[in-house]
Amino acid sequence: MKNKVFALIDCNAFYVSCERVFNPKLNNQPVVALSNNDGCIIARSKEAKALGIKMGVPLFKVRDIIKKEKVHVFSSNYTLYGDMSRRVMNIIAEFTNDIEIYSIDEAFIGLDGVPGDIEKYGHKIRKTVLQHTGIPVSIGIANTKTLAKVANHIAKDDISFLGVCSLLKFKNIDKLLSSVAVGEVWGIGRQLSKKLNMHGIYNVQQLKNIEDYRIRKMMSINGLKTVTELRGVSCLPLEEVRATRKSCCTSRSFGRSLQELEDIQQAVAIFSRRAAERIRSEKLLASNVSVFLRTSPFDKKNKYYFNSSSIHLSVSTNDTIEIVKAASRITSQIFKLGYLYQKAGVLLSGFYNEGEEPVDLFSTNYKIRDNLMETIDSINNRFGGDTIKVASEQHLGTWTQKKEKCSPSYTTNIDTLLVVD
């Protein structure tokens, strides 16, 4: 069987890059973006990294250095980032039908059957995304998703690759792998990385070569999959989305193509409920809801349509009813009559751990519904996932954003467009 080819496309310092597109003065300047509550630093330009500002550090801990070095600070503008993400993903989707949107700034694609030089193709994708959106991306190409992610890390780390690293062109990748720390491997968190270090395993090359029985002892079943993938054997197909802390996506192709808004609303409500259930089981709250719709890219007879949009929730939630409401509102916005829809999906992002969400004085407290959600979950667990559903309804709520250093919604609001002399 012919080996599979995967690429991971990852936007460089995505939130910072979005700000720079509309504010070119920020190029070559240290820039950081903050988490929802203006609490922690969640994106850094390479100039900010060079100042020693660490990922995830609370803002107050780096106040001094920010002041001294004149670091530009932005609240996260999910409306803008969501729209730029949509553009980037749409452009990538023009290059391949096999795309798994992994998070707001990452996508895996399948490149089986791409004729000619795959690395060149990677550069073409990179150049197109950069020119069309202004967002720089790095691309890692390999025979498995886990290796593609490692290759992506190398492409970002070593500028001599010019943003695209294909492991396919190397006869022996051992030397490259030995330069990457185990903590950079997809699915290996800080704890596991420490544990591996204690067993003398520091780099990816070492991890790849340890015996299966030791892997089983040290890591979970997913660990064995990870290592098998590092050996070049693909175990994780596209779209089999492993739990990710940045986003949660539920999407499905429809059994038959749908034309009516009502039918699609129903499907979206189901996806929303599943996504809400999933993040509840992980004790997460979402502050951003996105929905996408598309027709079949293979249907040559009918016109192709793809659209997506997002809503920022002023109160982050994992409440099925709130999420269904938001998703339903987006669906009515992006739905266009006259197309044969084949697929839809719901993406939740902007997560908080339960109990760590910002408090909004002026909003209803949804906590009272926690018991209800708990009950629904326990009933659905016992009697099967679909026992209790939401009677999907239209509702116009108010979704407003409150942030201190937030840039305008340059691409989604006609009153806050970029102004040019």
Add this chain to the structure above:
Amino acid sequence: MKLTFYKEGVECGFPSPARDYTEGSIDLNEKLILHPNATFIVRARGKSMINAGIYPGDLIIVDRSIKPINGSIVVAVLDGELSIKILELKKDKITLLSANHDYSSVHVSEEMDLIIWGVCIHSIHKLYKK
């Protein structure tokens, strides 16, 4: 915005005999925006491009996927500053022209950092003000 387009004129008083001739509606998004993923709308400020038909407050549709050529109206980033200008490409010489005699043009020298942000493809000018 949706405008319904009739092949025949619309008559008053009676149900329009043109009803059967409806051709769908004109979707300005579809007509004015060729590459939706690469297209951004910006708002013009200042009078430097008045003779090119760009007035303060106009909405400018900018397509980043189009290759700029000599004479293109572009959104340029010159040393970090955004502006709308006419791009003049002559042998070894790049100039950003204003379309108003009161404003100067800029010869782009070696040391300057020029990025063409996108090509302006339409200007939307408001004629009726409430």
